[in-house]
Every structure is written in structure tokens, then in C-alpha cells.
Amino acid sequence: MSDEALGRVSKGQFVRVATRRGASLRLTVDGDPVEAVEGDSLLAVLMLNGRAVRHLEFGGEPRAGFCLMGACQDCWVWLGDGERVRACTTLVADGITVWTDPRRSGHV
Amino acid sequence: MSKVVIVGGGPAGIRAASVLVEAGLRPVLVDEGRRAGGQGYRAPAPNLDLDMKSLMGTEADKYSRLHALFASMRERIDYHHGTLVWGVHERALHTLADGVARTIPYDALILATGATDRIMPLPGWTLPGVFTLGGAQVILKDQGCLIGNRVVFLGSSPLLFLAALQYRKSGASVAAVVDTTPLSAKLVAMRDLMASPRTLARGVMYRTALRRAGVPLIDGATALGVHGKERVEGVRIKDGRGHERFIHCDAVAYGHGLKPETQLAELAGAHFRFDPVFRLWLPETDTDGRAGPDLYLAGDGATIGGADAAEASGALAAHALLADMGRPSPEPELARLRRQVGRLRRFQRGLARAFAWPVSQAAALPDETIACRCEAVTVGEIRAAIQTPLGPREVNRVKALTRCGMGRCQGRFCGPALQEIVSGACGEPVADVGRLRSQAPVKPIPLHAVSELEQTR
Amino acid sequence: MKTAQVVIVGGGLIGTWSAFFLAKRGFQAILIEKGVVGAQSSGVNFGNLRLQGRYPGQYPLSLRSQAIWEEIGSLIGDSCEFEKTGHLYVATNEAEQEKLEQHARVAEGHGLVIERIDRTGLRRRWPWLGEELQAATYSARDATANPRLVSPAVARAAQRLGVEIVEHACVHRVRKNGDGFTIETDTGLTVNCAAVVNAAGAWALSIAEAFGETAPMFAAGPPQFVTEPIPYRVVPSVQAVSGSVIFRQIPRGNVIFAGYPRTVADPVLNRAPVPPQKTLNGMRNLVRIAPFLKSAQVIRVWSGIEGYLPDMLPVIGESETTPGLFHAFGFCGHGFQVGPGVGAVLADLIVDGRTDTSIAPFSIKRFENDVQVSEKLAHEFDAPASPGRPE
Numbered sequence: 001m002s003d004e005a006l007g008r009v010s011k012g013q014f015v016r017v018a019t020r021r022g023a024s025l026r027l028t029v030d031g032d033p034v035e036a037v038e039g040d041s042l043l044a045v046l047m048l049n050g051r052a053v054r055h056l057e058f059g060g061e062p063r064a065g066f067c068l069m070g071a072c073q074d075c076w077v078w079l080g081d082g083e084r085v086r087a088c089t090t091l092v093a094d095g096i097t098v099w100t101d102p103r104r105s106g107h108v
Numbered sequence: 109m110s111k112v113v114i115v116g117g118g119p120a121g122i123r124a125a126s127v128l129v130e131a132g133l134r135p136v137l138v139d140e141g142r143r144a145g146g147q148g149y150r151a152p153a154p155n156l157d158l159d160m161k162s163l164m165g166t167e168a169d170k171y172s173r174l175h176a177l178f179a180s181m182r183e184r185i186d187y188h189h190g191t192l193v194w195g196v197h198e199r200a201l202h203t204l205a206d207g208v209a210r211t212i213p214y215d216a217l218i219l220a221t222g223a224t225d226r227i228m229p230l231p232g233w234t235l236p237g238v239f240t241l242g243g244a245q246v247i248l249k250d251q252g253c254l255i256g257n258r259v260v261f262l263g264s265s266p267l268l269f270l271a272a273l274q275y276r277k278s279g280a281s282v283a284a285v286v287d288t289t290p291l292s293a294k295l296v297a298m299r300d301l302m303a304s305p306r307t308l309a310r311g312v313m314y315r316t317a318l319r320r321a322g323v324p325l326i327d328g329a330t331a332l333g334v335h336g337k338e339r340v341e342g343v344r345i346k347d348g349r350g351h352e353r354f355i356h357c358d359a360v361a362y363g364h365g366l367k368p369e370t371q372l373a374e375l376a377g378a379h380f381r382f383d384p385v386f387r388l389w390l391p392e393t394d395t396d397g398r399a400g401p402d403l404y405l406a407g408d409g410a411t412i413g414g415a416d417a418a419e420a421s422g423a424l425a426a427h428a429l430l431a432d433m434g435r436p437s438p439e440p441e442l443a444r445l446r447r448q449v450g451r452l453r454r455f456q457r458g459l460a461r462a463f464a465w466p467v468s469q470a471a472a473l474p475d476e477t478i479a480c481r482c483e484a485v486t487v488g489e490i491r492a493a494i495q496t497p498l499g500p501r502e503v504n505r506v507k508a509l510t511r512c513g514m515g516r517c518q519g520r521f522c523g524p525a526l527q528e529i530v531s532g533a534c535g536e537p538v539a540d541v542g543r544l545r546s547q548a549p550v551k552p553i554p555l556h557a558v559s560e561l562e563q564t565r
Numbered sequence: 566m567k568t569a570q571v572v573i574v575g576g577g578l579i580g581t582w583s584a585f586f587l588a589k590r591g592f593q594a595i596l597i598e599k600g601v602v603g604a605q606s607s608g609v610n611f612g613n614l615r616l617q618g619r620y621p622g623q624y625p626l627s628l629r630s631q632a633i634w635e636e637i638g639s640l641i642g643d644s645c646e647f648e649k650t651g652h653l654y655v656a657t658n659e660a661e662q663e664k665l666e667q668h669a670r671v672a673e674g675h676g677l678v679i680e681r682i683d684r685t686g687l688r689r690r691w692p693w694l695g696e697e698l699q700a701a702t703y704s705a706r707d708a709t710a711n712p713r714l715v716s717p718a719v720a721r722a723a724q725r726l727g728v729e730i731v732e733h734a735c736v737h738r739v740r741k742n743g744d745g746f747t748i749e750t751d752t753g754l755t756v757n758c759a760a761v762v763n764a765a766g767a768w769a770l771s772i773a774e775a776f777g778e779t780a781p782m783f784a785a786g787p788p789q790f791v792t793e794p795i796p797y798r799v800v801p802s803v804q805a806v807s808g809s810v811i812f813r814q815i816p817r818g819n820v821i822f823a824g825y826p827r828t829v830a831d832p833v834l835n836r837a838p839v840p841p842q843k844t845l846n847g848m849r850n851l852v853r854i855a856p857f858l859k860s861a862q863v864i865r866v867w868s869g870i871e872g873y874l875p876d877m878l879p880v881i882g883e884s885e886t887t888p889g890l891f892h893a894f895g896f897c898g899h900g901f902q903v904g905p906g907v908g909a910v911l912a913d914l915i916v917d918g919r920t921d922t923s924i925a926p927f928s929i930k931r932f933e934n935d936v937q938v939s940e941k942l943a944h945e946f947d948a949p950a951s952p953g954r955p956e
Contacts (some may be wrong), residue, residue, distance in 0.1 A: 017278045044251040062170075065243075067240045067242070068222070076552075
């Protein structure tokens with residue numbers, strides 16, 4: 001069965017199958033505007049809208065997290081204020097700026 | 109009054125807390141999660157329309173009961189949620205919450221730290237779209253998300269079937285459930301599996317439901333690799349009859365059962381022994397969970413037993429602690445709990461045989477396979493280090509020389525595989541090559557976490 | 566029963582370099598290590614090859630050693646991540662600045678080139694440095710290497726030159742036998758030899774004491790911390806002259822940092838745990854000097870067991886009681902830089918009976934009288950560091 005036949009085409013890796021009620025939030029990821037809903041984890045938002053969370057420091061291969069429960073430490077991203085967060089255990093806040101490449105964040 | 113601290117807000121931690129509350133204590137419960145429930149009984153994020161009753165199936169009542177129990181005692185405990193315990197030293201926990209480091213001293217400590225997936229590396233396992241089996245369930249319960257549209261459930265674990273069914277119910281296309289242990293192993297393990305006929309029946313039911321739904325179930329397969337360029341495009345396996353097959357998919361839920369999170373137990377002074385059935389180093393405890401002076405371990409963080417055993421062992425640990433404080437013990441209740449925990453853990457030992465850790469996969473891994481995803485260390489680099497003159501034959505030395513296990517996750521995910529790879533390359537039994545030692549911080553902490561040295565009362 | 570010209574006890578940096586240089590000079594040596602090569606302080610130290618701020622009497626040895634480090638790739642066939650990173654010594658006030666000046670004058674007296682940098686210069690060249698830094702001295706010849714890799718690599722090079730390396734054998738008896746010595750291990754190995762190098766680190770006293778001499782050595786561990794990899798930016802190693810913190814970044818991106826006071830270590834149980842409060846202190850001190858690191862995550866800590874002496878100087882040289890016995894231990898946390906030089910000096914002493922490199926200040930004889938207790942002892946260690954044998 002194709003994705004279309006299932007009636008869901010996701011822009012990213014993840015597919016949301018439950019309705020999320022709540023305030024809508026806006027954030028930017030690597031400069032692009034992205035929409036989210038209150039209660040969304042940053043990793044869910046990144047993976048609903050794309051296929052990688054970051055690129056590995058060594059060799060640059062794409063990574064999308066792995067354990068999804070704060071243990072494997074593979075989904076760290078940078079926020080606009082220079083803060084480092086683990087995407088899978090961080091809730092999205094309205095207006096945040098997310099950088100998946102530290103060099104673009106301008107903080108290091 | 110002595111200060112009792114529990115770490116972990118899953119079934120074991122919650123039940124331990126409830127026993128202490130009933131005894132008139134006010135325990136501190138430190139939970140890394142934002143909401144109580146742990147991983148298995150994780151509650152959905154607020155405002156998410158997720159039918160947990162349907163998702164939890166036969167476990168729905170237990171799920172509701174545990175959350176109700178927590179709600180009923182919420183005001184009678186000091187609950188620190190979203191709080192990482194990153195170190196234990198001289199009867200104090202070192203915590204981090206919202207970027208602030210604090211110290212919580214304790215007189216007695218119950219660790220109920222749960223488990224994570226045990227993973228054997230596989231060519232392509234670091235591709236986006238490959239997630240742990242436990243993670244695939246957590247993201248569904250927590251965020252109402254599937255890890256992909258068309259998912260292969262791969263590895264060896266009874267949870268493969270449960271998770272595949274949950275995904276199927278939620279509308280995913282399940283491309284296949286691929287179990288790397290043959291059915292014959294299940295028969296051999298039957299004696300231990302009969303320790304919990306109800307759980308066994310549930311497992312059989314999951315399989316039947318999946319088969320009826322037309323999901324291919326492949327037993328006794330060898331996992332050869334996950335394929336794709338920058339994303340998962342399929343999984344290559346050798347099936348039980350030795351035929352190579354390629355299964356198209358866009359996501360893989362991968363796991364080989366669970367591995368206790370024992371880092372804090374080690375820092376708190378627990379001793380470890382190698383368990384040949386689980387092929388893991390486990391903390392030593394008595395039947396009730398005593399692991400050292402004023403140190404108690406419960407739940408999957410002590411040894412894998414599943415959610416029911418976690419609850420019962422949490423209660424046992426709390427009773428043991430009360431008894432050590434000189435309080436009277438409810439002997440008949442203790443006897444019942446011990447029987448229950450014993451039975452369920454025996455069942456899990458049966459499962460460890462029925463869903464085996466794929467030791468032969470470690471030996472067959474191509475050299476270029478990544479073993480340590482944090483530091484991008486390959487299996488070949490590990491083998492080469494061992495084969496060098498004066499090369500290491502113990503995992504911590506291998507780590508020192510190759511960086512395998514040195515990264516952000518501190519060897520949580522590569523550790524068990526590293527033991528097998530080193531054992532294979534040295535020709536030594538796996539019990540003789542050691543285990544990666546834990547150090548604080550057990551998870552990363554930011555440099556700006558300023559210690560308030562605040563002694564929580 | 567084996568025979569060798571020299572038995573080296575201890576497979577750390579000192580032991581392996583001694584083995585290497587003895588073999589280079591044609592001597593047949595056996596190195597005996599109780600565990601595995603390079604696992605203790607030789608393998609877990611900070612990795613700094615610092616020339617600035619050394620004890621004045623150590624410069625001849627240090628400079629000889631640095632020259633060896635600078636050739637390590639061609640000498641042993643492995644560069645062990647040796648990098649001439651330079652070393653920046655920083656001060657936050659006038660008193661510290663004066664200390665820097667004193668250090669600089671000593672170093673210059675030995676031919677080192679020391680650059681003095683004022684506040685403006687610091688801002689311009691290393692704009693990520695913290696506001697409170699007033700001045701610094703910079704030595705371009707200072708370097709770093711990866712301590713985890715060095716001892717095993719030197720041991721392999723020595724092995725290729727014919728040295729026999731015996732691991733997992735603990736020397737439990739050394740006795741005089743005619744003109745030479747007999748060494749026995751707990752694994753049943755017996756070796757007769759003409760000379761013994763006592764390079765057993767924090768465990769070296771028992772050999773010295775078997776021959777009627779001792780030193781007030783105690784064990785401690787330098788706590789060290791490392792961050793996750795972040796983009797490479799910090800080239801030199803940076804050290805606060807106050808001792809509060811030292812850090813460096815490796816090209817992979819990890820920032821390694823350490824600071825005083827050192828922590829207690831247990832050479833009997835073989836443990837040097839790092840108390841979490843040390844980690845927090847180190848983190849606070851690092852952010853003060855390098856605020857741009859504030860969001861980087863600490864991922865790992867470690868320590869090792871080192872031998873210290875109250876005057877913060879090592880014991881190097883021939884025994885006062887027993888010709889043919891050579892001590893080299895108690896490096897007080899600065900053995901990494903001098904390690905190759907000490908190995909070369911010991912080879913001189915054993916092969917030629919003398920060395921051109923001054924090692925007079927390091928004789929074990931100095932402990933026959935009251936030695937001067939270093940001011941460092943007060944602020945570089947936890948608890949009252951109790952000179953005396955670790956129990």
C-alpha cells in the first residue's frame with residue numbers, strides 16, 4: 001500500500017496519527033518557519049517536517065535520533081540563544097529558533 | 109525522620125513510593141520524565157487525542173491503575189519531575205533540572221531506573237528511520253507519532269509483536285516482523301515461559317492477530333543490513349531457510365530486548381555479576397532488592413522482569429527498606445510479592461532464551477559497520493586495536509584506545525555489543541572481557557549548570 | 566628463570582620510554598607491568614606538554630624531553646596525536662601577572678621564547694576568552710599529545726627493538742643477588758638481571774624500601790572532565806596560573822578540562838573516583854575563563870592514580886644504598902612532559918654510568934633531611950594531604 005493510499009502524506013519521517021489539540025506554535029528550524037502544537041516534542045516536530053535531526057560531527061552523516069527516550073544522546077540541537085537541547089526530551093516553545101548545525105547558530 | 113529517595117517514576121518507583129506513603133513516610137520521588145509512568149506506561153502528552161485504552165490492550169487496566177495510584181498519593185510525596193540524577197556520591201544525589209544543579213542527600217535510596225533497548229549493531233543501523241523498538245512505542249504514546257509509514261519490526265524481543273500490533277492499530281503498514289531467533293528456541297524456553305502462562309498466552313495472541321492481519325512474520329532470520337541513502341529504503345535479511353530477502357520499508361523498529369539502566373546503581377556502590385542467560389552484567393541484590401547499605405534496587409533497572417514484576421519488586425524494595433528501619437513486615441504479603449517477582453523474572457529468563465541476543469551477528473558484522481554511534485567507531489577499528497601487539501583484551505581498555513563507548517551516551521548502546529565484539533576478537537569468554545564502567549555524569553550536563561548546593565529538605 | 570641486562574618495573578610512560586631507549590642503545594631489557602601498559606596516570610593524564618612554568622631545575626630535562634616529543638612520529642612510528650598547540654598561561658590580577666613574569670624569565674633563561682600578551686592582545690587573538698583575564702604569556706613550543714595512546718605505542722616500539730613486555734605480572738620481590746638482582750612476580754616469573762629500573766609509579770615505594778630507602782610519597786588523582794565535541798576553535802592549551810582550571814580542545818571538538826584541588830585516590834583498591842562536586846567546580850571555573858563554552862555538555866570524567874611528593878618534585882636517579890637500582894617515580898602530576906627525557910636519562914645512567922642532563926634536584930637522598938614542603942601542597946589537594954605511605 002502506498003503512503004497516498006493510506007491517506008497520509010507526511011513531509012517527514014514521522015507520521016502523526018492522533019489529533020493534537022492545543023495552541024499552535026511557530027518556530028524556525030535552520031531559518032525556515034515550521035508550525036507545531038503545544039505539547040509537541042522538538043524531535044517530533046523535526047521528524048514530522050524532515051528526515052534528519054542533525055549531521056554527525058564526524059563525517060557528516062545524517063542522524064535522526066535513535067532511542068527517542070533521552071538515553072542515546074543522538075538528537076542534540078542548538079537553540080538561537082546558544083543553548084544545547086536534546087530534541088526528544090524538549091518541548092517546543094513558541095518562537096524558538098533551532099539550528100541543527102552549530103556553525104550556523106552563531107554561538108560557537 | 110530518615111529521608112528516603114526514590115529515583116524513577118515508572119511502575120517500580122511508583123509502587124515503592126506508595127508502600128512508603130502507606131507506612132507514613134513522605135518519600136522524595138525523582139523522575140527524569142516530565143510525567144510519571146516511566147517508558148512502558150508513559151502517558152500521552154497533554155491535548156493529544158490518543159486512545160490509550162485501545163493502545164494498551166490487555167494492559168489498559170494496569171496502566172490506568174498505576175496512574176490513578178500515582179495521582180492518589182501525589183500530594184503525599186515530594187515529586188521532582190523533569191529531574192536528571194547525574195551522579196551519586198556519599199549519600200547524596202546530584203541532580204539537574206531546568207539547567208540548575210542541586211544536591212539531594214538521602215538516608216536510604218531506592219533506584220528504579222528502568223531499562224533501555226539492547227542493540228546489536230547492524231550495517232545501516234545509524235540511518236535516519238531506524239529507531240529502537242522501545243522508542244517506536246514511546247513516540248507513539250507520547251506524541252501520537254509513528255516512526256514511518258511502512259515499518260519493519262526487527263530484532264529479537266516479545267515486544268516486536270506488541271509494538272507491531274500497536275502500530276497496525278494506529279494505521280501503520282507493517283512490512284514484516286522479523287525475529288532473529290528461531291521458533292525452536294521458543295520451545296526450548298517453554299519450561300520457564302510456563303512460569304507465567306497468562307503472559308505467554310498474550311504473546312501468542314499478538315502473533316495470531318498479526319498473522320490474521322496479513323503481516324509477514326519471519327522467524328529465525330539473520331539481519332544483514334538496513335539499506336538506503338540518507339534514509340531507510342529497506343531491510344536485507346536471510347530468512348530461516350537461508351534465502352536472502354529484501355523488504356521495502358521507510359522505517360525500522362529495532363531491538364533485542366531490554367537492558368537495565370544500572371549506571372546509578374554502580375555509582376551508589378552496587379556490585380555486579382555476569383548473568384549468562386541475559387548475557388549482561390547485572391547488579392547483585394537479595395530477593396527483596398537490597399544491593400548494599402541503605403541501597404535498594406527495583407524494577408527493570410535491577411533485572412529485566414517486565415512491568416508487573418517492576419511493580420511487585422518496587423513494593424518489595426520499599427518493604428525491605430521499612431524492615432531495615434525496624435518497622436514490622438507484613439510477612440504473608442511479602443511472601444506473595446516474592447513469589448510473584450520470582451515467577452515473572454523466571455519468565456523473563458525464558459524470554460531471554462526464546463528471544464536471544466544474536467551473538468553470532470556480532471562475529472559476522474562487516475568491519476565497516478559502526479559499533480559506537482556517538483563516536484563513529486567501526487567494528488573493524490575495534491578488531492584492529494585488539495589484534496595490535498599488546499592490544500587490549502578488556503572493554504575499558506578497548507574504549508581507551510578506540511573511543512568506542514566514549515561519546516555522549518557513555519556506552520549505553522554500544523556496551524553490550526562491544527563485549528561480544530571484544531570477546532569474539534580475543535577468543536575469550538564474554539564474561540572475561542569486562543563491562544564498561546559508569547562515571548558521573550551518567551548523562552550530559554551543561555557547563556553552566558550552577559550548583560546551588562541547595563540541600564533539599 | 567630468565568636473565569636480562571635490565572628489568573624495568575612498571576609499564577607507564579617512564580617505564581616504556583626507559584625500555585625504548587635502553588633497547589635503542591643495545592641493552593636487553595624486560596619490562597614487567599602489574600596490569601596493562603599505560604593504564605594508570607600515564608594513560609589518563611591531561612596530555613599537556615607544557616614548558617612554561619616548570620620548576621627551574623627541571624628545564625634541562627624538560628627541554629631534552631620536548632625534543633624527543635617533537636620527533637615522536639619518526640622515533641616510534643606513531644605520532645600519538647602530538648600537536649604543537651602552544652600554551653597560554655593566563656592571569657586575572659596583578660599578583661598572578663607577576664607570577665607569570667617570574668615564570669617567563671626562568672623559561673627565557675633556558676632559551677624558550679615567551680610572548681607577553683596584554684588585555685587588548687588577548688581580546689584580539691582569542692576573542693572567546695573571558696572578560697576577567699588581564700594578561701597572559703604564550704609559548705609556541707608547548708604541545709599536547711594523547712596520553713591514552715602514548716605508553717602502548719612506546720611499548721610496542723620497544724618490543725620491536727627486542728624488549729620483552731610482560732603484562733599482568735606483579736613484582737612482589739626484588740632482592741640483591743651477587744652483583745645483580747633477582748626479581749620475582751606473583752605469576753611465578755623469576756628474572757636475574759644486572760640493573761633494575763623502579764618505575765612503578767604510585768606503587769614504587771615498596772621496592773625502594775626493600776633496599777633501605779624511602780620517600781614520603783602519597784597517592785592522589787587529578788580529576789579531569791571532557792565536553793561533547795563542538796566546532797574546533799581553541800588551539801592552544803589554556804591554563805590559569807592560579808591553578809583553578811586548565812583546558813584544551815582537540816581537533817575532534819571535545820574540550821578537555823581539569824583543575825585543582827586533586828582528589829584522593831586509593832592505590833590499594835586501584836580507585837580514583839571523581840566526586841560530582843569537583844565536576845561542578847571545574848565547570849564553573851572553565852565557564853569563567855571561556856564563557857562561550859557555557860552551553861556545551863560535559864559527557865565524561867575520569868582520574869588516575871599518581872604518586873606525589875611534598876616538594877612536588879619527582880625522584881629520579883640511582884639508589885643511594887644499592888648500585889644498579891634506578892628510581893624514577895613520584896612525578897607529582899607533571900610526568901607526561903618529562904617522561905621521554907627521563908627514559909633517555911635512565912638509559913644514559915645505566916649504559917654510560919652518567920648523564921649530561923642535570924637531575925641533581927631529584928635525588929632520593931633529599932628525603933634524608935626535612936624537605937621543603939611546596940606551597941602547592943596547600944591548595945592543590947583535597948583534605949590535608951598527608952605525606953606518608955598510602956595505606
